[in-house]
Amino acid sequence: MAAESALLEVGVMFAAIAAVGVLAGRLNLSPIPFYILAGIALNEFVLGATGLPAVSNGEFVQIGAELGIVFLLFFLGLEFNLDRLLADRRRIGAAGVIDLVVNFGVGLAVGWVLFGSPLPALLVAGVVYVSSSAIITKSLLDLGWIANPESSPLLGVLVFEDLVVAVYLAVVTALVVGGGDVGAAARAIGVAFGFILLLLALVALGTALFERLLDTPSSEYFILRAVGVTVLLAGAALAAGVSEAVAAFFVGMAFSSTEYVHDLETALASIRDVFAAVFFFWIGLVTDPFVVVDAAGVILVLVVLTAPTKLLSGFYGGRTYALDDRRSLRVGLAMITRGEFSLIIAAVALSGADGTLPAETARTIYAAAVGYVLVMSTLGTTLMGASGHFDRFLPTRS
């Protein structure tokens, strides 16, 4: 009986995801906030409160969300272009460091003021630091900016952020999952970096191995082998207390030096899309909107402080690429958009509730992050569309 209703719940989830996806398409907006809102609408705090059967936070949804994180990061690794980073390291480095110092720094300070301890501050810093590659790239295509010079600093800084996030997630996951006292934290970080070194060795030396692994004419075996390796290594990482997202990122990187990159992108894109949507839905499913309302003050502070900081760091990032003011402003407006990574960090924070984080703090950070992403994803996209109206505020006209 339980199994039968569980399948129905999963069906309701996918139907809801598909339905809001149609809506987002009609409005020409990113579907991510819509998936989250669908999850909130159908969860125990909203639909459940009306007495109707809500979609429960079941095992399938949880594992599905986990797989969503794994495939999102796998693709990031697969498409991570180290050559681009190295070839353009001076400009990307400069723009990336400005972005990191300003936004991570402000996040750290705000987190410290709000929660008064280092781990929550670190989590808040991560949430406000990372811009959303997925949403920004989509907007770049929609607005045609992809063919303009401002796409260079944007894509460059996003690649820089990806790399920082990989390291950040490794550290933060270790601290949240394995932390506690200083000794345990150090041990957990040691394990995390040991695991990453292992994976880096795989990236550097395992190309031939991965080539052989994927060498099959059958598309069925191909996709099964790719999924098998990725999920196995990500799962092993999580079991060892290391971030599964980081493991998936490096597995993707290992695959990226094989000749099968394009085949992998084609074969796995639909799996990623399905589970990434489940991840965003799950984010909403475990969000109590009343806690989000309670965290409205925190959200407001974060929005008011970190929208301008991204605008500023993005603007100066554009200037390091010798762009004019108008284009630099666009870089700043685009970078305001936060999304998937902030939510992954929020999920990490939630997993630390009653462990390394006080339950109250973990839930507040989580709810604030969800509300923050809902605001910032919409705000960033809207500001990009309206960028023409801001030109007159520029100090000099070009």
Added chain:
Amino acid sequence: MRVYESEVPGVGRKFELELTGDESVVVVVHHDGRCELFHRDGPDADAEKILDLKGEQANRLGSILEGAYFESVDVDSLSVPLGEAIIEWVEVDADSPVAGETLGNSKIRTATGTSIIAIQRGEETVANPTPETKLESGDLLVAVGTREEQAELATMVEGDA
């Protein structure tokens, strides 16, 4: 003429082609084959999207631009320099009413409106046949006329009418 190529993570590849002056064309090729074309007037101008093509359409456009596009000709849509008229062939059988007649006596032109511009007789080609030219069984008449006129000619020569 230089082409700059770069990757767009999560999307595909971007190609920027410098044209004459400051103009440039930017092509974004998605992983799924979708192809977007942008045009930019100069370094300060914003790109304008000119085309958004599915993979197959992009390939077809590409082969046309490359001059490598071939397809079997659709006769119905083929325009010939004769206006409405087309050139067709009709064979004179032994039991055809025109077999043994001269071209003038056969009244082909007055009855059908077609003009016989040549007669293929075995290996020999009789170009510009005169009204005195005799039609023989086995001749291949090459005629100019509209589609309707050609149909009438075929009926007449076959002798079904």
